[in-house]
Amino acid sequence: MLFKKPFLNNPSEIFFRSKEQIERYHNKKLNKLKDVFNLPNLQYHWTASHKPIYSNIPHIDLKTSGTTTGAVKYYRYSNNSYYLIEYYHMKRLMFFNGIENGTFARLIQPQNHTEKLGLETKPIIDRATGGNVTYHIKYNGEQDENFWIQNFIALDGLGISVLYCRPAEYELFRSILPKIGERKYHIMFSSEILPPHVRANAKKWFISVIDKMRCWDGGFSFFECRYGTKHVNDELAIVESLEDGKIISTDLFNHSQLFYKYWNGDYGKLSMRECDCGLFGTVLDELQGRQIEFIVTDNGSLIPGTVLINYIFGITEKWDQNQGLDFYIEQHENKDIDLHFSQPLSPDQAHEIISMILRVAASHDPKPLKIMFVFDNKYNHFTGLHRSKRLLTTSKALKPKDS
Numbered sequence: 001m002l003f004k005k006p007f008l009n010n011p012s013e014i015f016f017r018s019k020e021q022i023e024r025y026h027n028k029k030l031n032k033l034k035d036v037f038n039l040p041n042l043q044y045h046w047t048a049s050h051k052p053i054y055s056n057i058p059h060i061d062l063k064t065s066g067t068t069t070g071a072v073k074y075y076r077y078s079n080n081s082y083y084l085i086e087y088y089h090m091k092r093l094m095f096f097n098g099i100e101n102g103t104f105a106r107l108i109q110p111q112n113h114t115e116k117l118g119l120e121t122k123p124i125i126d127r128a129t130g131g132n133v134t135y136h137i138k139y140n141g142e143q144d145e146n147f148w149i150q151n152f153i154a155l156d157g158l159g160i161s162v163l164y165c166r167p168a169e170y171e172l173f174r175s176i177l178p179k180i181g182e183r184k185y186h187i188m189f190s191s192e193i194l195p196p197h198v199r200a201n202a203k204k205w206f207i208s209v210i211d212k213m214r215c216w217d218g219g220f221s222f223f224e225c226r227y228g229t230k231h232v233n234d235e236l237a238i239v240e241s242l243e244d245g246k247i248i249s250t251d252l253f254n255h256s257q258l259f260y261k262y263w264n265g266d267y268g269k270l271s272m273r274e275c276d277c278g279l280f281g282t283v284l285d286e287l288q289g290r291q292i293e294f295i296v297t298d299n300g301s302l303i304p305g306t307v308l309i310n311y312i313f314g315i316t317e318k319w320d321q322n323q324g325l326d327f328y329i330e331q332h333e334n335k336d337i338d339l340h341f342s343q344p345l346s347p348d349q350a351h352e353i354i355s356m357i358l359r360v361a362a363s364h365d366p367k368p369l370k371i372m373f374v375f376d377n378k379y380n381h382f383t384g385l386h387r388s389k390r391l392l393t394t395s396k397a398l399k400p401k402d403s
C-alpha cells in the first residue's frame with residue numbers, strides 16, 4: 001500500500017525508476033478501477049475527454065466539493081482517500097525540496113465579514129498541508145500593511161519552514177517584504193496559475209519558491225522539486241495530453257466517483273524523463289489555459305477571488321430569495337467586471353455587493369474598477385445543496401506589473 005509509514009522511514013523506496021514500472025503500476029490500478037466500478041469494458045485508450053461517471057456505491061463518509069471556477073462539476077471523494085492523498089502529495093513535495101519535517105503557515109479566507117482575523121498561534125493538524133502542524137492566518141483581502149507586518153513578525157517566533165498561499169494572496173503582503181527583509185522559510189503556491197512576476201518577486205524574499213497543484217476532480221497533480229521541474233504524481237493518476245493540448249487524467253484512488261480520461265480544463269505539454277532530483281516520471285513542460293481565480297486591477301494587483309466570493313456569500317445569505325441564487329464574476333480584457341447573477345437584484349443589494357468589491361479593490365489600486373450587474377438565469381446550477389460559485393477572468397486581463 002502506497003501511503004503507509006514506510007514512506008517516512010525510507011522515502012526513496014517508493015518512487016518509480018522507469019517507464020515500465022509506471023505502466024505496470026497503472027495497469028494494476030486500472031484493473032482495480034474496472035472491478036470497483038464494475039466496468040468490464042473500460043477502454044484504456046479512449047482519445048476523447050469524458051465526464052465523470054458516478055458509481056452506485058453508497059458512501060457515508062464522502063467529501064463533496066468543487067473548485068472556485070466550477071463547482072458545477074462537483075465531485076465525490078472519501079475522506080480517507082482525501083487525507084491519504086493529500087498527505088502523500090505533500091510529503092513527497094517536501095522530500096524533494098529537502099523539507100522533511102516542516103511546520104507550515106497557511107493563509108485562510110474568512111467565511112464572512114465578522115470572523116476574527118489574524119494569526120492563530122495555536123497550530124492545528126491541517127489536512128491541506130498533509131497532516132503537518134500548521135498555523136493559520138485569516139485575512140480580509142485588503143492590502144493593509146500594518147496587518148501583514150504584525151502577523152509576519154509574529155510568525156517569525158514560530159519557526160515555520162513553509163508559507164503556503166495562493167498567488168493572488170501574495171499580492172496582499174508583497175509590499176511589506178522589503179520592510180521586514182528576507183524570510184527564513186520557503187513559499188509554496190497552489191490553486192491558481194503562478195504568474196512569472198509573482199514568482200520572480202517571491203524568489204527575492206523566500207528560501208525557495210515551490211509551485212504545486214492538486215486537482216480533486218480527476219486527480220491531476222504536480223509539484224516542483226528543488227530543480228524547478230514540475231513532477232506529475234504518477235502514483236495518484238494517469239495523466240496524458242491530447243493532440244489539442246488538453247490534459248486528461250484518470251484518478252486511480254477515487255473509488256467513489258470515476259474520473260476516467262477526464263478533462264478539468266487544463267492545457268499543457270507533458271513528457272516522461274528522469275530529473276536531476278532522481279525522480280523518474282511524467283513532467284509538465286508547459287501549463288496554460290487554466291481559468292484564473294483572481295481579479296486584476298489597473299496597476300496589475302491581483303485580488304483573490306475566493307475572498308470576494310466568500311464575502312458575496314456572506315452578503316447574499318441575509319437575503320430571503322437566497323435559495324437558488326447563483327453567480328459568477330467575469331473580468332474582461334479592459335478590466336471591466338460583469339457580475340452574473342441568476343436572479344435580478346434590488347438596487348440596495350447591488351450597491352452592497354459593488355461597494356464591498358470596490359472597497360477591497362481600492363486598497364490595492366486607487367483607480368476604480370467598473371462593475372456591472374448582469375441578470376443571467378442560465379447560470380443557475382443550484383442543486384438544493386451546492387451552489388455554483390465561479391470566478392472567471394480572461395487570461396488577457398492579466399498584465400503583470402513590474403516586479
Ligand SMILES: [Zn+2]
Pocket residue numbers: 225226227228229231275276277278279
Ligand atoms: Zn525533479
